[in-house]
Structures are given as structure tokens and as C-alpha cells.
Amino acid sequence: MAGLELLSDEGYRVDGRRAGELRKVRARMGVFAQADGSAYIEQGNTKALAVVYGPHEMRGSRSKALHDRALVNCQYSMATFSTGERKRRPHGDRKSSEMTLHLKQTFEAAILTQLYPRSQIDIYVQILQADGGNYCACVNAATLATIDAGIPMRDYVCASSAGFIEDTPLADLNYVEEAAGGPQVALALLPKSDQIALLEMNSRLHEDHLEQVMEAASKACKDVYAVLDQVVRDHVHEVTTLLGE
């Protein structure tokens, strides 16, 4: 049986994109009134919801408080209905715990935590529908939510994945491409300063190709940045006109 052709000779991927193209990104900020900040993002069929509380005083054990900066507390979860087969546990499994840790590292690098010593910032993200690039969608959603909450950051954190198939780097992999088992890089970037907040790679990739893949990933991140920035500007514009009335 012939497997799926991930990149046709004409240069189209399974879903009709070219190698460097992102999926359609749609996002909204301020979707919940209760939370300090919230955002919803769709990257193709991957849908994520992020909520930010804080900065507020330490909850739970006070001993965790850091005297010189704020504690970033993250939780990643996947809705039971987010995948093809129904999930048993929305969070707390190994994969989710790892993702939680990654998110925490990413945002500790981006948020100006030293402005809020002895306090806590909570970031909760949930994947509503999973179709590849879950980590990236979470980071992008959380960035918007953090901005919505008014928490100062060094820069937007934009994330995108990149793979490498048939000697071509592919940006923003969907589930089918991820499942093919090729190498995959997830990159979270602070686009203005070109600083890397997090870089993760699965599977094996030859050193010679790494540069190409990184280039594709950071290009994708900057594309994401353009979209996110527009979303924020639109949102601010909308809010200010409402206030103006």
C-alpha cells in the first residue's frame, strides 16, 4: 500500500498548502469577563483557549513564593472531545505534565516577572480540538491572554512548529504530518529580538538540515507574530471605541 504523500512533486502538502505556508489563524481576545485575561485561537483545526489570572498574591502554599519575582503557574489540558478517540483524562498525564512544564519555561522567559515579587500569575490553557501543533497554539493563545490581562512582557511569544520531509522544511505541521513520524521542531520565539524562548525537537534530524528547519520555523513564528499583532490592535481599537462612547 502506498502511504500518504506528504509533499507532492508539484509542491503541495496534503491539505493544499505550500511548504512554508501557515494554516489559517483566527483569534479573539477577551472572551471571558471573569478572568483577568483570556483569548481563543484557531490554527486550522487546532483550537485552544487560554485564561490568565493575576498577578495576585500567592494561593495555596505560601512557601512557594519567590522573593524577587512572580511565580508563573501553568496548566495545560486537553478537552476529552479534542481528539478522534475520546480521551480519558483531560490533564495530569505524562504528556500534559511535560507540556505544562514547557509552557511555564516559555512564559517565565517572556513575562517581566521581577516586577511582581512574591506574587503569582496563573495561565490555564485548554485544547478544544487537536490537529497538530498543540504546543504552538497554546503559546500563541496564552500570549494573547497575557496581553489581555495587561501583564508586561518583553515581547510577544510566537510559536510555530516545523518539520522536514523529502528534503524540504515544512512550516506549521498538522496532525497528519506530525503522525508521519518525521523530525519535528517546536520553536517559541520573541520575534523582535529574535530570542528563543523554547526549542524542542522530536525524532532525529541531520545536523546539516537543522539550519534550514530553524529558518522555516522562525519565519513561521514571524508570520504568526504579524497575525497576533493585528488581532491585538483590532481588539484595542474595538475596546477604545466602546470606551469613547
Added chain:
Amino acid sequence: MLTSRTFLKRTRAGAVMKVVREHYLREDIACGAAACEQCGQQAGEPRLEAQPSGAASSLCPAPHYLLPDTNVLLHQVDILEDPVITNVIVLQTVLQEVRKRSAPVYKRIRDVISNPEKHFYSFTNEHHRETYIEQEQGETSNDRNDKAIRVAAKWYDEHLKKINNEETIQVILLTNDRNNKEKAVEEGLTAYTCEEYIKSLIANPDLVDRLACVSDEGKEIESGRIIFSEHLPLSKLQQGIKSGIYFQGTFRANRDNYLEATVWVHGDAEENKEIIIQGLKYLNRAVHEDLVAVELLAKDQWVAPSSVVLQDEGQNEVDDENEEEKENTLKSSVNKNMLRPSGRVVGIIKRNWRPFCGMLSKSQIKEARRHLFTPADRRIPRIRIETRQASTLEGQRIIVAIDGWPRNSRYPNGHFVKNLGTAGDKETETEVLLLEHDVPHQPFSQAVLSFLPKMPWSITEEDMKFREDLRYLCVCSVDPPGCTDIDDALHCRELENGNLEVGVHIADVSHFIRPGNALDQESAKRGTTVYLCEKRIDMVPELLSSNLCSLRSNVDRFAFSCIWEMNPNAEILKTRFTKSVINSKASLTYAEAQMRIDSASMKDDITTSLRGLNKLAKILKKRRIDNGALTLSSPEVRFHIDSETHDPIDLQTKELKETNSMVEEFMLLANISVAKKIHEEFSEYALLRKHPAPPPSNYDILVKAAKSKVSFNILE
């Protein structure tokens, strides 16, 4: 624009899963026509010519592009590959279906598309905004794809009308499906069957013969008599094999008797390894090398392998009485002890048809268009083909492909693919040999040649950095006379401490062929250089094999060297390996080298070096033989070629000189040293090869023959 495809899928565990996939529709997919100004042409040249220069057709004299559907592509790929057919649009829908159904055809059509002279364009219609269609409720995916093809054809038709040109280019849909054609005509498209179109080509009547005769409904009823029993469907076969009623095995036709075959059953079962099948009906249309399912007959119907030679010579289809008579002759002389498990073919699991070389046996009826084709390989049945150029094809070597074998036909149906040339011609027969033995012998493609180093080539500083300079050594090579691909060279010199330094230098091909590139892949596919009587089919392009990677005398060449320090008793004291640059001082033939060694007068460096090597080689060989080495002689042959006609006139086995064994000995030693090194360094990945003892069953035939001839018992 975005749409999504949703479908249900059954997982391996049996659960039903819903799959949702995105499907982007684009507006930037070019139509590929050179004259089109609306589509911004993207990468590369437009593939379809502005003035299609294909063969003139009486059906549509206007310029046109062809648009074949899946079945046309699958069955008529031989025709599409012909240089006459150009300017073809291959839809993505069609390509994907072909890919699913036949990998070899897919590969061939991909090759055609990538050939710029053919002007084939593959149009990504499934992602084009105006040609994508959804599958409707209750519509099969086949119907949906047919519709997609028609929609794309329609789009092209209208799109091409918008081009400002005095003559609009037409799009012709080629389909053999009657329904599809009717619908297309209804929608205002120009549609022909492949046959109609090919027949209308004015200048190329010979193409008609290459049309594969795919069984239309019409042809099925033609002659009502059914000769063979039906093949069981695959699902039933698998069930049968699982439950042990049927056996799965490879069908091997008997070379000397067309009414007999054996099936080698797969698996480890001790009994019934080899099942005999006798008689046309039981052979049931299986062809040599097919994967078949066999049912075992009851014990009282078992037969013995026949000892008669039978060749299929019938010309007509109606000489069944004859056939039965022949079958009876098989059964007459039966010895009770010789009975073997016998069976009959109930179904074909996988056909292993390839194009066959052979000759046409012209029908006796003068105007007949159906002729029988006799393959060069006697294990292949004769094939019926339809051709109008039988008289020109007579006496030629031709290639024929099998299309199918209906139940009512004595012979399989096939079609003519290619004419190789006159039988008996040297070139033609060589071609037949190469094709029948599956030797890739096409000239190297442009993609492969692009990886060759640019000439004039020279050694750079960069190269020297990683290589040891051994140009000062007195290296020489010893090869058969006339050898141009010198891959190994040797040297030997005395060290100050009385020991000898011996080096084997192998041409460093890996410097020029990098892993994974087209050149590497092509060489891997060829695997070996094939030496024919008067020509050689290279594994790597000639520039490398007989120039840059040939260690010729008095030029600097890259090598991989294995250098030992040995004492005069040929015991290895030290071994080292290095990439090097050498400069061979002499390329000798075996005879020349022998002469130097034997001559009393010569005392130059090369000769002393050779003498040293020869002495060591003798010791090495003796040690090897004492250790139980086995010598299998496979004498090399040489052809004497007539200097005028270049025809081979005589054959001579090469006589072996001392120097042959000298070179051989050091090559072995180098291999042993390398193997040791690999085993030391990469013990986890080193492959150690070992010949297992041959199973006694391999000798069955020999034992039997010995028994019957001289009543001579070979004991196990």
C-alpha cells in the same frame, strides 16, 4: 478559501473514528499553458506548449491538449510514453488514484511528467478553487472522481477560451468508460475513448498495436466456450489459506513441458513443500512467477513428474482434442513410487507480469490481425496480440506485455510494446539478454550525470588536508589486459628494520559519489558492472570508472590505503588505514608482471616490489589453505573478436598465473584487515556473513539423477 473534509474511518482495533482534515483551496495554481496570461506562472517553465505540436489527428484537427482519466492512464501508459503523445494534462485526482492502484505505473507517469520534451503537466485540481468538488451523499468515490475529472476538463476548456489567440486550444477528455463519456459529451466537452483517438492519429498507425486490449463487455462474450474454472476472490483465498485448505506458493512453470508446473509452497511445513500441477485446466491461467493459491488433490489423483518434453505449438484455439491427447501421454507412464503431491490452482494472489521479450509467430491466415507471440523464456505461455503490422514484425525481437487472461481464452491477451530489432542481430540479442535478466542498461540520466565532478579536475589544497601524500611510493597495478577500470594497486618496500611495508590502495570512489544522491542511488540500483562480449555496462559513469576512479599510471589519484608492516614470514605486525593520494608508477597486465618477476635482468623498483609481494603472497596462500580455505574455481572467459566485423569468433578460458593469485591474496588480506577493524570499532553494527551448510534437499535432483543413470547411490 477553506473547506474541510470529514470522513469516518475504521481503526485497526475495529472502532469507528471520525477524521476531520483541512482542505485548502487556492487561486494561485497555474494552468500550465504557455499562452495563458491569466495565471502567473510560478516555478519553472510552463509545460504545455502554446502551439501543441502533437500528432495530427483526423478526429480533431485543431490544436488540443489531452486529458486522460485514471483507467486510460493505468492501462495505456505504454502509449502515453510514446514520443508522439505530447501536451497532456494529468490531473491530481488521476495521479492519486494511479498511485493507489499501481506503483509501477505511477513511477512511469512521474518520469514522463518530469521529462520536459513530453510537455506533460500535472494540474493540482483538488486544491484549485474552481475545480474542487465535494462528494455528494450516496455517491461512490469513483463517481466523484469521474465528476472531478469532468469539472476540471470543463474548467480548462473555458479557461483556454479566454486566451487571446487566433485558434483556441481544445481539451480532449480521454476516457474508456462509456458512462463517463456520455456525461462529458452532455456537458459540452469533447471526449473520445483512447482507442478512437489513437486510431485517428494520421501519421502513426503503429500506435494502435500498443493499445492494451482491456476486456470490454463486448469482448467477453466473443467465444462462449469456457476453458478455465473461475479464480476465487482474494478474501476467499485468504480464508482458505488460513484454514489450511489452500496453499500459497510461487508458481514455477516447467521449462520443458508447458503442461506442467510446480508450486513452491511458502512457509516451513516439511511435507507438501512442492506441489505438482499438471494439465491446462489445473494450471488455470497462472503464469511463471505468479503468487498463487493451490488446492491439494486427493491422493488417488496424484501424478508423477513427467519425463516428456512438450512444447506448445498449437496455432488454433479449437484443437482441444489434441490437447487432451497430450495430457494423456503425460499420465501413461506412471510409476507408483514417483507419485508426488499434486494440486490445482484455485486463484491468483498476485500476478508478477512484466514485459516479455520474444518473437511473433505470424498467423497462417494472411489478413488475420491476431497473432501469437512466443516469449524467449520458455516458461512463459504464448501471448495473443493484435497487430496490423505482423509482416514487418516478423523476424524481429519484440516486447509484449500481458493485459489479461479471460476464462474462455486458451492464451493470455497482450499488446505490443516495443520493437527491439532484427532477430539474430548482435545488438538486438544483447538487448534481449539484458532485458530478460533485468539488467538496467539505459544511459545515465542527466540528474545522475549532474553529480559528476567538473572537468578538468585537479586535486585541491582542501583535499590534501585530510589525505596522506603517498605519491612518493612506488605503487603499481596488475590487471587483466585491456582493463580500463583499475580499482586496486599495490606496493611493497623494505623498511630499515628489515621488515616489509606492504600497501593495498583501493580507488576512493566515496570521494566522488556522496551518499544518497542520484548518482549513488543509480549505482546502488545497478549494483555491478556487467561485462558483455564486446561492451561493458558501467555501474558508475565512465568519467569515474575509467578515469577519476581508475588508478592509472603516472597520474595523481585518490585512494583508500591499507598499509601493513610485515616481517619476512608474512606475519602482520602493524596495520593502518588512511585516505591517500597515490601516483601509480606502472599499470601492468598479469603477464607483464609475471615476466618482470621471472626475468633475471630487471632490478628496478617496481620489479623488486613485485618480487616482494609475490613471495609474501605465496606464504599467505599456503597459510590460508592450511587453515582450511576452500578454493572454488570460476574461470573467467575471454572472447576473441574478429578485427573486421567485431564478431566474437572464439572463446578462451583465462589461464591463471602466479600474479593472479598474488593480487587476489592481497585483496583478501585487505578485506580481512578491514573486517577486523570494522568489527573492533563498530561491533554492534558489523555484519558477519557465514555460509550455512546446504540443506540435503538441494541435492535431491542430483541424487535422483545419479540413481537413474548409473544406479549410483550418493549417500548423505
